[in-house]
Amino acid sequence: MTKTRAHHSFVLAVSVVLSGAVPHLGALRAQSIGAATAIWTPRQAFAVKRIGAVAVSPDARWAAVEVSEAIMDSTHSEWRSSVRLCRLERADCTEWVETPANAPAWSADGRWLVFASNRSGKRNVWRKSLAGGRA
Numbered sequence: 001m002t003k004t005r006a007h008h009s010f011v012l013a014v015s016v017v018l019s020g021a022v023p024h025l026g027a028l029r030a031q032s033i034g035a036a037t038a039i040w041t042p043r044q045a046f047a048v049k050r051i052g053a054v055a056v057s058p059d060a061r062w063a064a065v066e067v068s069e070a071i072m073d074s075t076h077s078e079w080r081s082s083v084r085l086c087r088l089e090r091a092d093c094t095e096w097v098e099t100p101a102n103a104p105a106w107s108a109d110g111r112w113l114v115f116a117s118n119r120s121g122k123r124n125v126w127r128k129s130l131a132g133g134r135a
Helices: 003-021 025-034 042-047
Strands: 050-056 062-072 077-087 092-097 102-106 112-117 124-129
Touching: 042 062, 050 102, 062 102, 077 102, 077 112
Parallel strands: none
Antiparallel strands: 050 062, 062 077, 077 092, 102 112, 112 124
16 A cells, blocks of 8 residues: 555544544544543443454545444344445445445456345345445
8 A cells, every 4th residue: 555545544444533433433422521531331342342454545536445233133243334435525424335335446447346144045246336236
């Protein structure tokens, strides 16, 4: 990874956290400021979304970010990953590829985003056009 791409990945990760991909982080910080000893609970740990792989597009305008969140209900207890598309110059991100999706990578020309998913019942590589549409 080049120094510029590494810098973009770092800036993107910070931007994703600040832009709401980790919505409860501010509340956790506010709770801990007044307390002499902050206690990190399992509930808080599962409220924070995890940022995984980051793939910067060849033109360095976009980044695909793998974001995992805990799903815990009467039938599920797992981490589900999706891929968010982020515009680097504005640091805004939208969920772009439905769950389950992970390991994003760009085509050499930057027109396609490829990712891994088991949405068909079997793990496969999928692609989605930057212009939109279903993978």
